Amino acid sequence: MLAAIGADSIDDLFEEIPADLINTNLDQVPPGLDEMELRRLVHQRARADGQYINFIGAGAYEHHIPAAVWQVATRGEFYSAYTPYQAEASQGTLQLLYEYQTMMASLTGMDVSNASLYDGASALAEAVLMAVRAQRKASRIVMPDTVHPAYRAVTQTIVGDQGIELISIEHDTDRGVIDSDAMASLDAEDVAALVIPQPNFFGNLEDIDALTNIAHEKGWLVIAVVNPISLAMLKPPGEWGDAGADIVIGEGQPLGIPLSSGGPYFGFMCCRQKLVRQMPGRLIGRTLDMDGKPGFTLTLQAREQHIRRSKATSNICTNQGLMVTAATIYMSLMGNSGLQTVANASHANTRILVDKLTAIDGVERVNDSTFFHECVIRINVPLDDAVRALEAQGIVAGLPLGKYYPAMQDCLLVCATELRTEQEMDDYALHLESIVSKRRLDPPSAQKM
Amino acid sequence: MSNTPENLRYTRSHEWVLDNNDGTATIGISDHAQELLGDMVYIETPELDRVVEAGEECAVVESVKAASDVYAPLSGTIIGANEKLADAPELVNEDPYGEGWMFKIQFSDAGQIAALLNASAYADVENED
Numbered sequence: 286m287l288a289a290i291g292a293d294s295i296d297d298l299f300e301e302i303p304a305d306l307i308n309t310n311l312d313q314v315p316p317g318l319d320e321m322e323l324r325r326l327v328h329q330r331a332r333a334d335g336q337y338i339n340f341i342g343a344g345a346y347e348h349h350i351p352a353a354v355w356q357v358a359t360r361g362e363f364y365s366a367y368t369p370y371q372a373e374a375s376q377g378t379l380q381l382l383y384e385y386q387t388m389m390a391s392l393t394g395m396d397v398s399n400a401s402l403y404d405g406a407s408a409l410a411e412a413v414l415m416a417v418r419a420q421r422k423a424s425r426i427v428m429p430d431t432v433h434p435a436y437r438a439v440t441q442t443i444v445g446d447q448g449i450e451l452i453s454i455e456h457d458t459d460r461g462v463i464d465s466d467a468m469a470s471l472d473a474e475d476v477a478a479l480v481i482p483q484p485n486f487f488g489n490l491e492d493i494d495a496l497t498n499i500a501h502e503k504g505w506l507v508i509a510v511v512n513p514i515s516l517a518m519l520k521p522p523g524e525w526g527d528a529g530a531d532i533v534i535g536e537g538q539p540l541g542i543p544l545s546s547g548g549p550y551f552g553f554m555c556c557r558q559k560l561v562r563q564m565p566g567r568l569i570g571r572t573l574d575m576d577g578k579p580g581f582t583l584t585l586q587a588r589e590q591h592i593r594r595s596k597a598t599s600n601i602c603t604n605q606g607l608m609v610t611a612a613t614i615y616m617s618l619m620g621n622s623g624l625q626t627v628a629n630a631s632h633a634n635t636r637i638l639v640d641k642l643t644a645i646d647g648v649e650r651v652n653d654s655t656f657f658h659e660c661v662i663r664i665n666v667p668l669d670d671a672v673r674a675l676e677a678q679g680i681v682a683g684l685p686l687g688k689y690y691p692a693m694q695d696c697l698l699v700c701a702t703e704l705r706t707e708q709e710m711d712d713y714a715l716h717l718e719s720i721v722s723k724r725r726l727d728p729p730s731a732q733k734m
Numbered sequence: 735m736s737n738t739p740e741n742l743r744y745t746r747s748h749e750w751v752l753d754n755n756d757g758t759a760t761i762g763i764s765d766h767a768q769e770l771l772g773d774m775v776y777i778e779t780p781e782l783d784r785v786v787e788a789g790e791e792c793a794v795v796e797s798v799k800a801a802s803d804v805y806a807p808l809s810g811t812i813i814g815a816n817e818k819l820a821d822a823p824e825l826v827n828e829d830p831y832g833e834g835w836m837f838k839i840q841f842s843d844a845g846q847i848a849a850l851l852n853a854s855a856y857a858d859v860e861n862e863d
Contacts, residue, residue: 421781562776587776587801596803 338709342659342700343684344433346539348627349704351618354541358611365606372583379581383569385613392516393533394523395555399566401604405536406436408552410443411565411599412508412532416478417449418563423477429454429463431485432510434689461487461652465495478506484515488659497526506531514539515657517624532556541615542608551605562588565599630703631658638701641714647721651696659700666724668695678716736766736860739831743847744856745807753847759808762835766860771797774823779815779837788846793836804836808846814838
């Protein structure tokens with residue numbers, strides 16, 4: 286190939302790249318593997334994941350996925366990661382995306398949905414950019430710290446160098462939610478939008494109606510960050526406050542996508558009709574062809590990079606086609622009542638889990654706010670030791686929060702979806718109790734190695 | 735052949751300017767521009783009271799072929815926008831110099847109008863396309 290393009294060597298090919306930009310420190314990248322070696326490696330890695338009973342949520346949730354979901358999603362007709370380049374020749378794919386958009390718009394109570402984005406975190410960054418475009422002169426975003434820490438970090442990375450400032454707001458530690466009175470009295474200029482997570486990162490329910498109205502009174506847009514499963518139980522963002530949220534985003538993984546060590550997942554985004562021209566991503570529309578027959582088509586493409594170039598609403602024009610296919614099949618199979626069952630069971634299980642855990646002397650809730658299917662508990666033994674000890678029993682206990690919230694070193698975020706059984710929760714409580722009581726009877730100073 | 739009325743001034747970026755002789759000017763895109771762009775599907779007009787510099791992007795026209803920016807030909811303040819275009823973007827195709835006007839500017843420097851192209855100079859620009 287080098288000979289065909291007239292380069293003597295790889296170095297010759299890359300000569301144009303300034304020397305100081307070339308990363309020569311690639312020793313960590315291993316040499317190539319053949320198929321057999323690769324298979325062996327991947328099997329090893331898969332075994333390392335182990336067989337744990339999982340009580341972590343924190344943005345990615347282990348739900349039951351009906352076998353039919355991936356059986357159908359991996360059919361040859363669907364099995365692609367992309368929207369087709371010759372889109373209108375693939376009416377089946379476009380119809381699926383159209384149905385997906387209809388489902389998401391109905392779940393969130395919004396007017397329109399795009400055909401998906403990469404993941405929840407980058408969807409929040411896209412929503413921030415969209416809000417700033419829509420508000421024109423305002424370039425600051427109120428970002429409470431009850432928003433997922435990874436979402437905040439990704440958003441900062443993407444928008445930080447684009448002249449957009451994120452105003453960080455600390456939560457009310459007594460209640461684990463945004464303080465709406467403090468929000469009402471927040472004196473900030475040039476704000477384009479307020480981000481409201483529901484449920485928030487701690488699993489708690491924010492005072493969405495008051496916050497939405499406060500934001501709108503100040504002339505800010507409202508960006509809702511929601512868990513799609515929770516919407517089967519909670520008020521859809523389109524109905525928050527007097528006027529509803531303006532942009533709704535979230536992580537689509539709970540809708541039929543396996544945890545898979547962190548991805549691929551997909552982000553979703555819905556908005557009000559009046560904002561649709563500021564929306565990033567692909568949009569599928571339904572129309573009539575020359576013969577008057579219904580058909581599906583990419584629409585509002587003038588927002589996109591192949592037409593608007595550098596002025597496009599986003600350089601993310603693709604979607605996570607295969608993940609969206611699975612999610613659409615999942616939602617079709619579950620229907621309204623199925624999603625409600627999952628939401629109710631996850632909520633009920635987490636309540637049972639929290640009751641069992643907080644019955645232990647030395648384990649307590651950090652506040653008594655209403656939660657969806659996650660809750661923060663405080664454990665009065667060194668948290669890392671407890672988490673490791675539970676891991677040795679095959680239990681992934683939850684996410685320690687100290688790394689993200691320095692004041693919460695002894696706090697653990699736990700989750701029990703519909704998959705967790707009474708027996709599994711009893712096992713968790715039993716092992717935790719023995720760890721905590723052992724610590725009580727045998728304090729660290731008296732411990733011998 | 736495109737229609738290029740004599741009473742208007744033009745820009746190289748295909749806007750037309752009508753001096754209303756009261757310190758304001760009405761702006762749209764030329765017949766030639768609408769022909770090149772094809773059927774309009776959406777027009778985004780500037781918000782009122784916005785202060786613009788000559789040459790600044792202040793509207794967007796979206797046709798079946800392309801999306802293009804419309805530039806402010808004069809510096810000043812936006813004092814009007816054609817609200818009809820929101821529901822009837824085709825007015826720009828049907829009547830680019832009348833019903834298809836886009837926005838009005840209260841201009842800050844009348845000298846800028848004199849510096850714009852007259853009809854025959856703009857016809858030369860059209861011929862270059």
